[in-house]
Amino acid sequence: MNKKNLEIVLNRYVNRFEEFNDKPRVEWYKWNAINHFQKHWNIDADDFATMFNEAVAEIKNTNLIDNTKTPLKGLLEILKTESNVETVRNAFKDLFIDDNGDLESRLLRIDKFIFKINTLILEKFENSWRYPQDRKAVIWYLNLWNPKDNYIFKSQETKSIVACTEYADDIGEGMTFSLAKYYRLCDALRVEIIQNTELLKKHHNVPQRTDIVFDDDYHILVFDIIYCADTYDLYTGMELFKGSAKERIKNIRLRELKEAFEEKQEMLTYLEANKPDFPNLTDQTITHKKFGECVVKSSSENELQIIVKDETKFLANVATLFKNGILVLNNATINERINAINDWEALKHITKLEKSNLQIEINKMTK
Numbered sequence: 001m002n003k004k005n006l007e008i009v010l011n012r013y014v015n016r017f018e019e020f021n022d023k024p025r026v027e028w029y030k031w032n033a034i035n036h037f038q039k040h041w042n043i044d045a046d047d048f049a050t051m052f053n054e055a056v057a058e059i060k061n062t063n064l065i066d067n068t069k070t071p072l073k074g075l076l077e078i079l080k081t082e083s084n085v086e087t088v089r090n091a092f093k094d095l096f097i098d099d100n101g102d103l104e105s106r107l108l109r110i111d112k113f114i115f116k117i118n119t120l121i122l123e124k125f126e127n128s129w130r131y132p133q134d135r136k137a138v139i140w141y142l143n144l145w146n147p148k149d150n151y152i153f154k155s156q157e158t159k160s161i162v163a164c165t166e167y168a169d170d171i172g173e174g175m176t177f178s179l180a181k182y183y184r185l186c187d188a189l190r191v192e193i194i195q196n197t198e199l200l201k202k203h204h205n206v207p208q209r210t211d212i213v214f215d216d217d218y219h220i221l222v223f224d225i226i227y228c229a230d231t232y233d234l235y236t237g238m239e240l241f242k243g244s245a246k247e248r249i250k251n252i253r254l255r256e257l258k259e260a261f262e263e264k265q266e267m268l269t270y271l272e273a274n275k276p277d278f279p280n281l282t283d284q285t286i287t288h289k290k291f292g293e294c295v296v297k298s299s300s301e302n303e304l305q306i307i308v309k310d311e312t313k314f315l316a317n318v319a320t321l322f323k324n325g326i327l328v329l330n331n332a333t334i335n336e337r338i339n340a341i342n343d344w345e346a347l348k349h350i351t352k353l354e355k356s357n358l359q360i361e362i363n364k365m366t367k
Contacts (some may be wrong), residue, residue, distance in 0.1 A: 001165045001166065001167060001168070001188055001192075002164070002165050002166040003165075003192060005164045005165060005166070005238060006164065006165050006189070006192055007192075008238070009161075009164060009225070009229050009234045009235065010192070010193065010196050010199060010225065012229075012234040013199065013225055013228060013229065013234060014196065014198050014199045014202060016228075016232065016234075017199075017202045017203075018202075020228055020232070021206055027224055027227075027228060028206055028208050029058070029062060029064075030064065030152070030220055030223070030224060031208070031209075031212060031216075031220055032058050032208065033056075033058040033059035033062065033064060033144070034143065034144055034147050034214065034216070034220065035058075035211065035212050035213060035214065036055070036057060036058035036059075037055045037056060037058070037059070037144040037145070038144075038213055038214045039213060040054045040055040040057075041055045041144070041145065043089065043092060043093060043096065048079075048085050048086075048088070048089045049079040049080070049085050052075075052076075052079060052088075053076060053079070055144075056072060056076075056144075059072070059140075059144070060072055060073070060076065064140065064152075065136075065137050065140045068130075069129070069130055069131075069132075069134070070130050070131060071131060071132060071133045071134060071137035072137065073130075073131065074117075074121050074125070074128070074130070074131025074132060074133065075088065075117065075133070077121075077124065077125070077131065078117070078120045078121055078124055081124065084120050084124075087116065087120060088117065088120070091113050091116045091117055092113075092141075094109060094112065094113065095109050095110070095112075095113045095138070095141065095142070096142075096145045096146070097109070101149070103179045103180040103183055104179075104180060106142075106179060107135075107178075107179040107180075110135055110138045110139065110142075110179070111135075113133065113138050113141075114132075114133045114134065114135070114138060117133045118132045118133055121133070135153075135177060136153055136154060136155065139151075139152065139153045139179075140152060140153075143219075143220075147214060147216035147219050147220055148214070148215055148216050148217045148219060149219075150183075150219065151182065151183055151186040151219050151222060151223055152219075152220065152223035153182060153223075154223075154226075154227065155173060156230065157226050157227050157229070157230040157231075158171065158182065158185075158226065160226075160229065160230040160235065160240065161185075161189070161226045161229060161230070162185065163240035164229070164235055164238060164240055165189070166251075166252050167185050167188070168249055168252045168253065168256075169181050169184070169185070169249070170246070170249060171185060186219070186222050186223075189222050189225070189226070190218055190219070190222050193218060193221060193222060193225065194218055203218075203221055250365065253365070254362065254365050254366070257358055257361050257362050257365070258362060260358055261355060261358040261359060261362060264351050264352075264354050264355035264358060265355060267351050268348065268351055268352065268355065271344065271347065271348050271351065275341075275344060276337060276340040276341050276344055277337075278299075278300065278301035278318070278319070278337075278338075278341060279334045279337045279338065280299060281296045281299035281304065281318075281329070281334070282296055282297070282298055282299050283295065283296060284296045284299075284329060284331065284334070286306070286327050286328065286329045287327070287328040287329075287330075288306070288308070288315075288326065288327060289325065289326045289327075289328075290326075291306070291308045291313070292308075294306045294307055294308045294313075295307045297312060299318070300318075301318060301319070301341070302316060302317070302318065303315065303316055303318065304318050304327075315327075319338055319341045319342050319345065320342070320345075322335070322338045322342070323338075323339075323342045
C-alpha cells in the first residue's frame with residue numbers, strides 16, 4: 001500500500017473536515033441514517049412494512065442507496081403489496097444473520113437476497129431497470145443493520161482509493177466483485193486511519209455524535225474518507241494509475257522487487273564496510289581435531305601457520321575451521337570475535353543469494 005499517498009489524503013480530509021460537516025454538505029448524514037435505522041429496526045414488528053419505512057426514513061431521500069437506480073424505492077414499492085411483506089421479512093432474516101466473519105457466505109446471502117427481492121420487483125414492475133436490487137444496495141442494508149462488521153461500498157470511489165494507495169489486489173467488479181478483498185482493503189485503510197490522532201479527535205467532536213446509539217468501530221469513517229476523497233478532489237496533484245487491475249498489481253510487484261533489490265545491495269555495501277577484524281592468534285595454543293594441541297606461529301584471516309611436532313603446517317579458511325569444530329581455542333574473547341566473523345559471512349552469503357533471486361524475478365517481469 002502506498003502509505004505516502006494515503007497520508008496526503010488523510011491530511012487533506014482533516015484540513016477540510018469542518019467543510020464536509022457544515023451545512024449544506026454535512027457528510028455526517030451517513031451516521032444519522034444508520035443511527036435512525038438502529039433505533040427503529042425490528043425484524044419481528046407486527047407491521048413490518050410501516051416499521052421498514054420508518055427505519056429507512058433518514059436514508060430514502062438521500063443519494064446513499066438510491067441515485068439513478070432506486071433499489072430502496074423498489075423495496076418500499078413492493079412492500080405496499082401485502083402478499084409480499086412476509087417474503088421481504090424472511091429475505092431480511094436470511095440476510096441479517098451472524099456468519100462469524102465468513103465473507104464468502106455473506107456474499108452468497110447477498111446474491112440470494114437480490115434474487116428473492118428482484119423476483120417480486122419484476123412481477124410488479126415488468127422490465128424495470130430502476131428498482132431491482134444490486135450488491136451495492138444490499139451491502140448498504142448490511143451496514144444499516146451491523147455497521148461494525150461491514151463496510152459501505154461504491155464502485156467508482158473504490159477504484160479511486162485503490163489507484164491512490166496502489167492496493168495490491170484485484171477487488172473485481174460486477175459479478176467478479178470480491179467482498180472479502182474489498183473488506184480487506186477497508187481493514188488496511190482503517191489501520192492507518194486510526195493512527196491519525198487529529199482526525200480521530202475531530203471525528204469524536206462532531207456535535208451530532210452525542211445522539212449516536214451504535215458503535216461502528218470507525219467503519220463508516222473509512223467509507224466517508226473513500227467517498228470524500230473522490231467527491232471533493234482530495235487526490236489533486238496525484239498521478240493515479242489508470243490501467244487494469246492486472247497491470248496495477250504487476251507494477252506494484254515490480255516496484256516492490258526493485259525496492260527489495262536495492263535494500264539487499266545497501267546491506268551488502270554496509271557489510272563490506274563493517275567486516276569484523278580477525279583476531280591475532282600468533283603464539284596461541286589451539287587444538288586441531290587431527291593434529292591435537294599445537295602452537296600458532298603466525299595468523300591471518302585466510303591462513304594459519306601452526307607448529308605440529310616441530311613441523312610447520314598451513315591451514316586455510318580459518319574462521320570456517322573454528323565454526324566446524326576442526327579448530328578449538330580455549331579463549332572466550334577470541335572465540336566471540338571469530339563467531340562474529342562467521343555470522344558476518346553467513347549474512348553476506350544469504351544477502352547475496354536473496355539479491356540474486358530478486359534479480360531473476362525482476363528479469364522475468366521485464367522481458
